[in-house]
Amino acid sequence: MKGISYSRYGGPEVLAYGDVRDPKVGVDAVLVKVRAAAVNPVDWHAREGHLDRILDPVFPVVPGWDVSGVVVGLGVSVTEFAVGDEVIGYVREDFLSRGTFAEYVAAPVRTLARKPRNLTFEEAAGLPLVGLTAYQVLVKALQVRRGETVLVHAAAGGVGSVAVQLARHLGARVIGTASKGNHDFVRGLGGEPVEYGEGLAERVRGLAPEGVDAAFDTIGGETLAVSANLVAPEGRLVSIADGEVVGYGGRYYWVRPDAEDLRRLSELAEQGVVSVHVSRTFPLEQAAQAQRLSQEGRTRGKIVVTVDWEAEGEGEAQVG
Numbered sequence: 001m002k003g004i005s006y007s008r009y010g011g012p013e014v015l016a017y018g019d020v021r022d023p024k025v026g027v028d029a030v031l032v033k034v035r036a037a038a039v040n041p042v043d044w045h046a047r048e049g050h051l052d053r054i055l056d057p058v059f060p061v062v063p064g065w066d067v068s069g070v071v072v073g074l075g076v077s078v079t080e081f082a083v084g085d086e087v088i089g090y091v092r093e094d095f096l097s098r099g100t101f102a103e104y105v106a107a108p109v110r111t112l113a114r115k116p117r118n119l120t121f122e123e124a125a126g127l128p129l130v131g132l133t134a135y136q137v138l139v140k141a142l143q144v145r146r147g148e149t150v151l152v153h154a155a156a157g158g159v160g161s162v163a164v165q166l167a168r169h170l171g172a173r174v175i176g177t178a179s180k181g182n183h184d185f186v187r188g189l190g191g192e193p194v195e196y197g198e199g200l201a202e203r204v205r206g207l208a209p210e211g212v213d214a215a216f217d218t219i220g221g222e223t224l225a226v227s228a229n230l231v232a233p234e235g236r237l238v239s240i241a242d243g244e245v246v247g248y249g250g251r252y253y254w255v256r257p258d259a260e261d262l263r264r265l266s267e268l269a270e271q272g273v274v275s276v277h278v279s280r281t282f283p284l285e286q287a288a289q290a291q292r293l294s295q296e297g298r299t300r301g302k303i304v305v306t307v308d309w310e311a312e313g314e315g316e317a318q319v320g
C-alpha cells in the first residue's frame with residue numbers, strides 16, 4: 001500500500017510518499033481503509049525525535065495517530081465492529097511504528113468508535129486526539145462543574161476549540177486566549193476571547209476578578225506561570241504542554257486512547273455539541289506540507305490529510 005514514512009528523525013524533508021508495509025491485523029484489531037487523517041503537533045515532535053525518551057521508534061515510521069475511515073477487515077476476536085462500519089480512532093501505541101498517514105491502518109478496537117454521522121470524514125478525522133484530550137482534561141482531570149469559570153489557552157487551536165465547546169456544554173463560563181484575528185471564531189464557539197502575551201493576567205482579571213476555577217494550559221512556560229497565578233484558591237490547573245505544572249501544584253496530562261470516551265465524543269458531535277473546524281486539507285502525498293503548516297503553530301481548528309480513493313478507482317483492498 002501507499003503511505004508516508006520516515007526512516008530517520010528530522011525536518012519535514014524526511015517524510016517520503018511511497019510503498020509502505022501492509023499492516024498486520026491483530027486479534028483484537030480491525031483493518032481501516034483510511035479516508036482522512038488529522039495532523040497534530042505531536043506528529044512533528046515525534047518526527048524530530050522529541051519523543052525519543054518515551055517512545056521507541058521502529059523505522060520506517062508511518063506518522064499520524066488520528067483517523068477516520070471504513071472497516072474493511074476484522075481481527076478474529078472482534079465483535080464490536082463489522083465490515084463497512086465508518087469509524088474514527090486515536091490509534092496511538094506505546095512506540096512509533098504504524099501510523100494513520102497511509103491507505104490502511106490496523107487499529108485495535110480500544111482506539112476506535114463509530115464516526116459521527118453528521119461529520120464529513122475530514123471533520124471526523126480531526127476529532128479523536130484533540131477531542132479526547134479536551135474531554136479527559138475537562139471531565140476527568142479538572143472536573144469542571146456548572147457555573148465555574150474556566151481559562152482555556154490556544155482556544156482557536158485543535159484542542160482549545162473543542163475544549164471551549166465542551167466546557168460550555170458542562171455549564172462553565174469560558175475565557176479563551178487567542179490572537180485578535182481568531183476572536184470572532186472563539187466567540188462563535190461560546191468563549192470569551194482575550195489576547196495572549198503581555199498584559200494577559202490583567203485582561204483575564206478584568207473578566208474574572210476573583211480568578212478562575214480551572215485553567216487548561218496548552219502552551220507551557222510563561223503562559224503556565226501566569227495561569228497558575230490566575231487560578232483562585234481551591235482552583236485546579238492542568239497542563240498538556242509543560243511538566244513544570246507539577247511545581248505549581250497542578251497536574252500534567254497525556255491523552256489516552258479510550259473507546260468509551262471516544263464513543264461519548266462521537267455522540268456529542270452528533271448532538272451538535274462539538275463541531276470540528278477544518279481549516280485546510282492536503283492530499284496524503286503532501287503530508288510534509290501539512291506538517292510544516294502545523295508546525296507554524298497558528299492552526300485554526302484542524303489540518304487534515306485525505307486519501308483520494310476515487311483517483312485510484314476505489315483501489316480494491318490490496319491488503320488484509
Ligand SMILES: NC(=O)c1ccc[n+]([C@@H]2O[C@H](COP(=O)([O-])OP(=O)(O)OC[C@H]3O[C@@H](n4cnc5c(N)ncnc54)[C@H](OP(=O)(O)O)[C@@H]3O)[C@@H](O)[C@H]2O)c1
Pocket residue numbers: 040041042129130133153154155156157158159160177178179180182196197218219223239240241253254255294297298299300301
Ligand atoms: N499532553 C497531551 O496529551 C496533548 C494532547 C494534544 C496536544 N498537546 C499539545 O498541546 C499543544 C496544543 O495542541 P493543539 O493541537 O491545540 O495545537 P494547534 O492546533 O497547533 O494550536 C494552534 C493554536 O495555538 C494558538 N497559539 C499559538 N501560540 C499561542 C499562545 N502563546 N497563547 C495562546 N494561543 C496560542 C494559535 O492561535 P492564534 O493563531 O490565534 O495565535 C492557534 O490557533 C501542542 O503543544 C500539543 O503538542 C498535548
